[in-house]
Amino acid sequence: MKESALRDVLVGLFVLAGLAAVAYLSVTLGGFTYRGGGGMLITATFDEVGSLKPRAPVVIGGVKVGQIKAIGLTADLRARVTLDIDSGVALPADSSASILTSGVLGDQYIALEPGAEQDTLKDGGEIQYTQSAVILERLIGKVVENLGADSE
């Protein structure tokens, strides 16, 4: 009888540990999050987002302040990125957003450059100044074009 009680405790611990592992994998790693109105959503429109993906980080001065929530198209066929910014970040209305790459093979992310205005961006606001992702092939194409023009 005593042994059976110990067994039950061990089975209980096993189930708890297993469920904790499942929860860790789902919530922390999988990003299966429900945010109850904590962050604010801000949009930014780019000509080119490159290989930017949802859940990529949004940083200010290298500090992560949010993540990409969605990427879609506007009516005039430009790329609209929705940023989920942590609450408590007071972003000046004239801030700018650029798409950068971390390292050579790294993933792309959005870096925000705070502006100088007193007004701050509210939930649902839009960042006016954006700088698109740099596409290496286009840069190379331009260089080749310029070289061709010089030699003529």
Add this chain to the structure above:
Amino acid sequence: MTAEPIAQLGRLATRFVLDLGRLTTFGSLVTGAAGTPPLRARRILDELYAVGVLSVPIIGASGLVVGLVLGLQGHNTLVRFGAEENLGAVVGLTLIRELGPVLTALLVTGRAGSAIAAEIGAMVVTEQLDGLRMMSIDPLDFVVKPKAVAMVLAMPLLAALFIVLGLAGGYLVGVVFVGGDGGIYLSSLESAVEFREDVVGSFIKAGVFGTLVALISTYRGFTSEPNAAGVSAATTSTVVVGSVAILVFNYFVTALWRF
């Protein structure tokens, strides 16, 4: 007499199909038993101890070592491209998508599946199942169901433990041994892993493998020849058929889940 090899092939095929049909019937009977009361919670809890708790040491040790190896191999390869910051993604995706569920299922087949087949086989030999039938207790409900249910429940939990310990192993190599940054390891891990595609897919695999091992091990034990050689054959074939089935189904689940 030249037809003899062909006849042999024919017998083999017939036996295979017959076996498959019996396994399916057996599976539907066990599923039916699992859906009808009594629940037999006490028996399921005892089996959960045998299948789950007693498998934790081997699963934990294997997971940790697999994570250590993945960390080392991943680091060695990534460092050539100056991309060590992606180590978390490499270790995490490998473990969650493939190695976690598959290796856990193979280990559990060897440790617990074989034990289930041997135990039920020994009950066949000693006519315990017939004894239960005489008392009008359905052995499918009393013996097979708790073992099968415990196996199906334990497999995803064990796989999750395996994966988390593997991630810790990768962290140990990538951060403590070779001196990388812990935050970079974790953020690379977090940004690479998708909930539906990776995590849910991983648990679907573990559930499918748990069902396979539960069915095969109980079926082999239940249908073993009533002698010592029969029990040993049932145990062996549980491990062999179970392992092959896991690897084959792994392909199909992967293909279907990422169409």
